[in-house]
Amino acid sequence: MQTALEKTLIVMPAFNEEESVGAVVREVLDQLPGAGCLVVDDGSSDNTAVAARAAGALVAVLPINLGVGGAMRLGFRYALEHGYSNVVQIDSDGQHDPGTVPAMLAGLADADLVIGARFAGAGEYVASGPRRWAMIVLSSLLSRISGTRLTDTTSGLRASGPRAVMLFSKHYPAEYLGDTVESLVIAVRGGCRVMQVPASMRVRSGGTPSHGAGKSAVYLGRAMIALLFALLRPPLGRRAEGGTA
């Protein structure tokens, strides 16, 4: 396990998280000795970068806000340039438990992309009402596409093996929901094997997740559009990208 951790880079996209990022970084460094820890400050206007640096993380500061997808591609590029084999994405708001990471890395022996799923048995995270239905619809569709049972496709806790890191460092979408839904489709079409492991979630340190029927309908609609276009895109080799030649 120790060797797997040493080849692993923990990437934490952070946008205005100065209050929670320090604690999460300390927790990661404490629980996952040997792993690299890169915080990507996604154009924050507060002291996220200072807080993360003080806690001992490497910090890459994006001059403009790119969204989770943009921050993650930077993480994948960094991992590739510095010889890390695996990348684990953890949210910087403290809702993910770093204790799940070893189980996810173990999963990388049989898969290229491991998703930490919130509804797969562990923890007490429960999404309710329309939002939950939206997630169920999305999950069943993506399960079909990927050929494995996935119950939480919008989870921001995921581990990528060498093959996925290579793929994502070039093609990681920055659009809304691109980092979750579309990236999964890209992985599957790029020949990656996907699996999920149960992960417990905690209540977010700050802010409440959005609920409500209207918002959930919009969310599902946008997710469907993202999914549709992810499937319609030309194969990866022939795609015009923004210029990471």
Added chain:
Amino acid sequence: MTLTSYVLGIAAALLTLVIVVELLRRGRLRERHAVWWMVAGIAALLASIFPVTLEWTAQLLGIQVPTNLVFFVSIAILFLVCLQHSSELTRMEGRARSLAESIALLELRLRDVEGEVPERQPPPR
């Protein structure tokens, strides 16, 4: 059609073409963005000098009022230009994203390199 409206049509078309060509000449407009404006200007010039061509084309397409053909073509060209701009914007966003990522990586590397230099040693002059 009165002589005034005939002259006005030609003048408007010529003005459009002159502006586009002048912008191109001064390098304020790139060729690839000027294509549709050039097409529109030349079409407008032809239709204003020889109104018969407009009437003839309208008849050929089964459009009863030739003016409607003008509106149709104008809207179509504006639509295409808008679409081209949206596509161009997407490309620019992709490039800005890549540049932002590279800047962040370089900054991280710079910090790393500077960290290796012992702090008490005065910088060489």
